[in-house]
Amino acid sequence: MPDETMQGLTPGAPLKTSFGLALFLLLGGVISAAQLGKAFVAMPLLQAEMNLGIAVVSFIIATFATLGATLGLGTGLILRRIGARRSLVGGMLVMAAGGLLGAAAESPALLIVSRIVEGIGFLAAVIVIPDLIGTVASGRDRNFFFGLWGTFLPTGSALMLLLGPLLPIVGWRALWLSQAVIALVYAAAVLLLLPRPAQGPAVVAPSLSSTARKVLADRASVLLAAVFGFYTFQYFILAGFLPVLLVGTLGLSLSTATLFTAGVVAANAMGNVCAGLLSRAGFPLWISMGASLSGYALSAPLIYSLGLPAGSVALIAALTIGIAGLLPGSVFAAVPRLVRPDLVTPTMGLIQQASNIGQFLGPVAAGLFVSHFSWAAIPVLLVPAVLAGLVAVFLLKPKLMA
Numbered sequence: 001m002p003d004e005t006m007q008g009l010t011p012g013a014p015l016k017t018s019f020g021l022a023l024f025l026l027l028g029g030v031i032s033a034a035q036l037g038k039a040f041v042a043m044p045l046l047q048a049e050m051n052l053g054i055a056v057v058s059f060i061i062a063t064f065a066t067l068g069a070t071l072g073l074g075t076g077l078i079l080r081r082i083g084a085r086r087s088l089v090g091g092m093l094v095m096a097a098g099g100l101l102g103a104a105a106e107s108p109a110l111l112i113v114s115r116i117v118e119g120i121g122f123l124a125a126v127i128v129i130p131d132l133i134g135t136v137a138s139g140r141d142r143n144f145f146f147g148l149w150g151t152f153l154p155t156g157s158a159l160m161l162l163l164g165p166l167l168p169i170v171g172w173r174a175l176w177l178s179q180a181v182i183a184l185v186y187a188a189a190v191l192l193l194l195p196r197p198a199q200g201p202a203v204v205a206p207s208l209s210s211t212a213r214k215v216l217a218d219r220a221s222v223l224l225a226a227v228f229g230f231y232t233f234q235y236f237i238l239a240g241f242l243p244v245l246l247v248g249t250l251g252l253s254l255s256t257a258t259l260f261t262a263g264v265v266a267a268n269a270m271g272n273v274c275a276g277l278l279s280r281a282g283f284p285l286w287i288s289m290g291a292s293l294s295g296y297a298l299s300a301p302l303i304y305s306l307g308l309p310a311g312s313v314a315l316i317a318a319l320t321i322g323i324a325g326l327l328p329g330s331v332f333a334a335v336p337r338l339v340r341p342d343l344v345t346p347t348m349g350l351i352q353q354a355s356n357i358g359q360f361l362g363p364v365a366a367g368l369f370v371s372h373f374s375w376a377a378i379p380v381l382l383v384p385a386v387l388a389g390l391v392a393v394f395l396l397k398p399k400l401m402a
Contacts, residue, residue, distance in 0.1 A: 271325020
């Protein structure tokens with residue numbers, strides 16, 4: 001079988017961009033993000049059917065990230081050996097298996113297990129897709145598509161939220177089943193559409209531990225991962241719990257709340273698109289990152305004060321998450337600029353690990369705070385994360401301006 005060693009940002013990258021394949025790979029990210037986002041929209045139904053408290057709900061959202069939170073870097077190293085094409089196919093198949101298991105779950109415990117399985121597949125897919133984009137996009141187009149790659153998470157989540165009005169009719173299990181089928185279809189499409197990489201000359205690959213040490217010793221890799229981790233910590237507190245806040249506390253119907261939340265998450269996707277365009281135009285990435293993080297500190301006291309009407313809360317959240325959307329695209333655009341080509345994929349794994357740590361800790365911390373205090377306590381979580389993220393951006397600034 002031909003070697004599927006990742007080509008990534010190597011001298012063998014294409015001279016001409018295949019826009020169709022690049023968009024197809026972006027679709028893979030959206031499908032992966034839908035597996036995550038479906039839990040957001042289904043939470044009110046799951047709460048009612050299984051009689052779940054807010055703390056249990058937070059764990060169902062957060063467990064999707066457990067593997068990536070602990071093994072993101074290691075997974076990136078292993079996937080580099082397995083090959084990007086095989087990893088993407090395998091990731092989709094595992095997500096489909098987790099979705100089928102979740103659709104049959106009758107207890108919170110089995111549902112949590114299914115979310116862990118889905119998280120394994122999600123990690124395998126999203127770590128390698130950026131490197132595959134590097135094999136089909138060239139020059140400035142590659143930076144543009146790396147910027148667009150940041151849209152996969154909010155786009156997939158927004159699409160799930162738009163299905164919110166249908167859930168009381170079809171049920172959350174039908175949503176789980178449909179997403180499992182979509183992942184299976186995409187895996188088959190990858191086998192048909194993505195060519196096997198050409199077999200190159202045999203080389204002695206560096207050991208996993210050696211590569212891991214190089215990544216962890218690389219200042220830019222670590223700081224980019226830290227910035228992304230602080231971003232996801234904040235994003236999943238706001239976006240993940242917005243339907244619960246709007247329905248359970250502000251009294252909106254599920255359909256209205258999910259449409260509001262879809263608009264909020266769509267604003268994040270637009271922010272990611274803007275990041276790609278700004279990066280292509282040469283706008284300073286450190287400014288985009290800093291503005292993204294700062295918005296949370298300014299808006300959190302208003303969103304969680306519970307003194308504003310639901311429409312105002314949704315509008316403020318949309319503005320906040322829209323500006324925040326500048327960060328993922330900026331980070332992904334910075335990776336090939338600041339990181340050695342042979343460390344790009346492991347660095348993506350480290351960034352995904354930091355992202356999943358934030359994705360896990362954010363909902364869990366928010367759930368515990370709301371259970372023991374109130375929604376008004378959420379800014380106590382957000383503001384320190386904002387300040388820590390800004391410190392990391394400040395440390396990155398000299399490299400980004402070089």
